[in-house]
Amino acid sequence: xxxDWTDHLxxxxxxxRPELDPAxxxxxxxxxxxxxxxxxxxxxxxxxxxxxxxxxxxxSALRIAGPRNRLSPTKLxxxxxxxxxxxxxxxxxxxxxGLVKRTRDPEDRRGVLVELTDEGAxxxxxxxxxxxxxxxxxxxxLSSEEIDTLTALLKKLVxxxxxxxxx
Numbered sequence: 001x002x003x004d005w006t007d008h009l010x011x012x013x014x015x016x017r018p019e020l021d022p023a024x025x026x027x028x029x030x031x032x033x034x035x036x037x038x039x040x041x042x043x044x045x046x047x048x049x050x051x052x053x054x055x056x057x058x059x060s061a062l063r064i065a066g067p068r069n070r071l072s073p074t075k076l077x078x079x080x081x082x083x084x085x086x087x088x089x090x091x092x093x094x095x096x097x098g099l100v101k102r103t104r105d106p107e108d109r110r111g112v113l114v115e116l117t118d119e120g121a122x123x124x125x126x127x128x129x130x131x132x133x134x135x136x137x138x139x140x141x142l143s144s145e146e147i148d149t150l151t152a153l154l155k156k157l158v159x160x161x162x163x164x165x166x167x
Contacts, residue, residue: 006025006026013025039053048130061080070115099123101114103115
């Protein structure tokens, strides 16, 4: 397989700093580049629905949250790895569009729940459906066996970075 951008970059660093071990960058630099391609693709797809990746993340979390499609803002920001301010601004935009609504938590008078509206469920379903074909295209260069191997390795890596599991 011919060299790629990462190989070129690491060769340049090795020439300037031969004492540095480039092995971690063989993985992390490629993960970063792949993530940029995925993000760009997803933004293009979600933009057709007037959404960005972050907003689809919120809508998706609510869509799979069970039969009532609702969660507390705290569960949302922890699960999506956001700050409290970050989730608030996303929820404000989504609420303005009628895709989510905030309601009082019946089990906690001080608490709030965020609930997916019917329109929110419709639009996230459409956006995720549109994105699925593109996701398949992004990994089209890999065989089924390679996808299985890469999946297992990425799960192992993420588990080592997030030892507590899902939020």
